[in-house]
Amino acid sequence: MKKLHIQEKKDNLSGLDRVTIEHKLADSETFCDKCGNALIIIGKKSKEILKCKPAELYIEEHISYTYACxxxxxxxxxxxxxxxxxxxxxxxxxxxxxxxxxxxxxxxxQYSMPLY
Structure with missing residues (x-):
């Protein structure tokens, strides 16, 4: 039996402007609740969101940092x-x-516009 390969659609969004927003803990939250020592960054996650201003699209990249003691x-x-x-x-x-x-x-x- 032949396997059916489905390719994901990859949009070319490389030409859009990017805005990077970093989400870090406040200075008061960067201390361990258990021992009181300073937390260090051990990783980060990134999430891209396609945003729209009237007649303009751009990507807002949110970066969330992970801390450990x-x-x-x-x-x-x-x-x-x-x-x-x-x-x-x-x-x-x-x-x-x-x-x-x-x-x-x-x-x-509201305006009966097509989705394509």
Whole structure:
């Protein structure tokens, strides 16, 4: 039996402007709750959101940093790992911003615009 290969659609968004927004913990939150030592950054997550201004599209890249306490890291059961919060979207794991989604829906249903 022959396998069917489905390719993901990859849009070319490289020509769009980018705005980077970093989400870090406040200075008062960068200390371990358990031992009081300073937390260090151990990683980061990136999320790209396609944003829309009237007649302009751009990508807003949100970077969330993850922190850990080196002092508590020695004991695996007491490891203290904290991540900065990222903004939520209406559609989970979608690249579209809430503003862009509402714009598309209003153009579709209020002005009868096609979706292509």
């Amino acid at each position: 080196k002092n508590c890291e020695a004991d695996a059961y007491k490891a203290n790992i904290i991540s900065a919060k990222m903004p939520n979207n209406f559609l989970y794991k979608s690249m579209t911003s809430n503003e862009l989604l509402s714009h598309v829906v209003s153009m579709k249903y």
